[in-house]
Amino acid sequence: MCRVRLDPHSYADDEQPQTRAIDLALRADFQKRTLEGEIALHFREAGAGIIDFDTRELRIDAVTALDGAPLAYELQAPDSILGARLRVTLPAGARGLRIRYGTSPSASALQWLEPSQTAGKEPFLFSQCQPIHARSLAPLQDTPRIRITVGTARFKVPSRLRTLMAAAAKGREDGGGGEAVDVFEMPQPIPSYLLAFAVGDLERRELSHRTAVWAERPVVDAAAYEFAETEAMIRAAEALFGPYEWDRYDVLVMPPSFPFGGMENPRLTFVTPSVLAGDRSLVSVIAHEAAHAWTGNLVTNANLNHFWLNEGFTVYAERRILEALEGRDSAELHAASGRHDLAAALDRLAARPKLTCLRTDLRGIDPDEAYSSVPYEKGYLLLRKLEETAGRPAWDAFMRSYLGRFRFQSITTDRFLEFLEAQLPGVAAKAGTLAYIDGPGVPAGAPEPRSTRLDQLRLGEVEPRNPTELLVVLQSTPPDAEKLRALDARWGLSQRRSLELRHNFVLLQIRAGMPDAVDAARRVLLETGRMRYLRPIYTALARRDPAAARRIYQEARAGYHNIARTVVEAVLKEQGAER
Numbered sequence: 001m002c003r004v005r006l007d008p009h010s011y012a013d014d015e016q017p018q019t020r021a022i023d024l025a026l027r028a029d030f031q032k033r034t035l036e037g038e039i040a041l042h043f044r045e046a047g048a049g050i051i052d053f054d055t056r057e058l059r060i061d062a063v064t065a066l067d068g069a070p071l072a073y074e075l076q077a078p079d080s081i082l083g084a085r086l087r088v089t090l091p092a093g094a095r096g097l098r099i100r101y102g103t104s105p106s107a108s109a110l111q112w113l114e115p116s117q118t119a120g121k122e123p124f125l126f127s128q129c130q131p132i133h134a135r136s137l138a139p140l141q142d143t144p145r146i147r148i149t150v151g152t153a154r155f156k157v158p159s160r161l162r163t164l165m166a167a168a169a170k171g172r173e174d175g176g177g178g179e180a181v182d183v184f185e186m187p188q189p190i191p192s193y194l195l196a197f198a199v200g201d202l203e204r205r206e207l208s209h210r211t212a213v214w215a216e217r218p219v220v221d222a223a224a225y226e227f228a229e230t231e232a233m234i235r236a237a238e239a240l241f242g243p244y245e246w247d248r249y250d251v252l253v254m255p256p257s258f259p260f261g262g263m264e265n266p267r268l269t270f271v272t273p274s275v276l277a278g279d280r281s282l283v284s285v286i287a288h289e290a291a292h293a294w295t296g297n298l299v300t301n302a303n304l305n306h307f308w309l310n311e312g313f314t315v316y317a318e319r320r321i322l323e324a325l326e327g328r329d330s331a332e333l334h335a336a337s338g339r340h341d342l343a344a345a346l347d348r349l350a351a352r353p354k355l356t357c358l359r360t361d362l363r364g365i366d367p368d369e370a371y372s373s374v375p376y377e378k379g380y381l382l383l384r385k386l387e388e389t390a391g392r393p394a395w396d397a398f399m400r401s402y403l404g405r406f407r408f409q410s411i412t413t414d415r416f417l418e419f420l421e422a423q424l425p426g427v428a429a430k431a432g433t434l435a436y437i438d439g440p441g442v443p444a445g446a447p448e449p450r451s452t453r454l455d456q457l458r459l460g461e462v463e464p465r466n467p468t469e470l471l472v473v474l475q476s477t478p479p480d481a482e483k484l485r486a487l488d489a490r491w492g493l494s495q496r497r498s499l500e501l502r503h504n505f506v507l508l509q510i511r512a513g514m515p516d517a518v519d520a521a522r523r524v525l526l527e528t529g530r531m532r533y534l535r536p537i538y539t540a541l542a543r544r545d546p547a548a549a550r551r552i553y554q555e556a557r558a559g560y561h562n563i564a565r566t567v568v569e570a571v572l573k574e575q576g577a578e579r
């Protein structure tokens with residue numbers, strides 16, 4: 001028998017029982033930096049024989065039937081990308097099983113922060129399971145093809161801290177010995193990469209009847225100010241895409257080491273503190289994460305070869321939300337900035353053109369290394385092209401029926417293409433869709449963001465009147481020391497709180513070979529662990545001054561997340577700036 005593995009990043013096998021629901025009971029040990037406890041997995045249908053689970057760096061203590069009878073199991077040798085297969089033999093009629101286990105201090109999904117690394121000077125723990133890190137948190141079928149609910153999740157933590165989970169809170173119990181147990185359930189079926197929790201000294205501010213912001217105490221008021229428009233964004237999205245299906249939409253502001261802009265964990269978006277610019281100029285991240293409630297979380301990629309179905313649709317949805325709230329010009333400025341990001345990604349991936357197709361083949365490739373703006377911004381260009389080809393009313397009707405037809409399902413690119421052809425016959429061919437999906441780079445005739453305002457800004461005919469406009473100006477500025485000094489004197493770019501502006505300015509300083517560039521780069525690299533800023537700055541610096549890039553990385557490394565370390569080390573290696 002030779003079975004095709006349907007997800008290149010999971011040992012899950014289609015002919016084995018599929019998990020329908022899990023229960024979790026875990027204790028967080030901040031001294032040892034481990035989680036210890038149990039997962040119960042409940043199957044969709046009774047099964048028998050072999051079942052395979054994904055694990056990474058887990059210690060397995062016992063595997064039993066739901067009634068406690070021991071089961072035979074084997075933890076196989078780890079693969080460097082997939083982790084170790086846990087193979088269990090089920091008795092006839094098995095409806096589930098229990099696994100007692102512990103995580104490793106270096107679990108790739110978890111970051112344990114020292115009090116010195118947080119705003120509130122208290123310990124902090126958070127998870128980041130996308131793309132394939134859930135397996136380091138618990139043994140499970142770690143593929144988005146299989147959706148699970150969470151019956152009960154119980155987290156035992158020091159009672160002065162609080163657990164938040166991307167799930168419905170069910171209260172807190174006394175755990176004894178200065179500990180408490182926070183209880184949750186997740187009724188909506190989710191892919192495993194959306195399992196998420198955080199533990200810290202967290203406070204909350206209500207934003208509307210269904211939205212709130214959570215953050216460490218010193219940050220929470222600034223966060224409430226920055227994200228005040230969250231409810232308006234959800235409403236704009238509902239008008240475009242249909243009802244919000246996840247009850248609450250809360251936002252949790254993470255510590256600076258959080259490696260992404262945001263993570264669309266259902267009911268509880270995790271967001272980088274680098275968007276707290278003080279002027280609400282970077283809240284497009286919230287539009288993006290909120291849009292994921294429809295695109296990505298409701299309709300999900302079947303595996304990472306189809307990641308553009310999550311991210312291309314979400315960037316498209318994000319810009320439609322911004323257009324509804326701020327007007328077409330503003331959305332076009334965001335699209336222009338996205339086009340700038342895409343050009344940089346295509347340049348970086350010049351030697352790996354297959355990674356610039358929307359549909360990828362990631363067998364044998366670590367998805368964290370393959371990560372780029374391509375599925376986001378090239379995916380956006382395709383969907384915009386389809387909208388322009390079909391006409392907006394027909395396209396909007398298509399979007400609603402697509403999201404309705406596949407809600408709470410995980411699909412492939414082919415499934416999308418079949419549905420598109422059935423709903424809007426001929427549109428895909430007319431738009432040249434396959435050139436985006438299976439061809440590298442940006443196809444000829446791809447949409448170009450345009451507005452009078454954009455042209456005027458690029459030609460220097462008008463002064464930027466907000467940070468987004470200033471960003472567009474900065475992105476069309478050549479790396480010329482004299483011009484940069486004049487821009488800095490006029491707009492205070494080197495002192496901006498917004499890393500979106502400051503990191504673009506630093507990149508230009510590095511390229512212009514300005515003497516203060518290394519120090520300016522160092523300040524950004526120590527201030528944030530967000531890969532959007534780390535990757536381009538380390539790349540530019542390693543080209544110009546490899547010794548400085550190495551030195552700053554050694555200084556900053558302890559504050560970075562595992563995923564960010566992987567990426568930065570790959571950049572230094574690519575640029576020949578290794579030790």
Ligand SMILES: [Zn+2]
Binds near residue numbers: 264288310311314
């Ligand atoms: Zn996204």
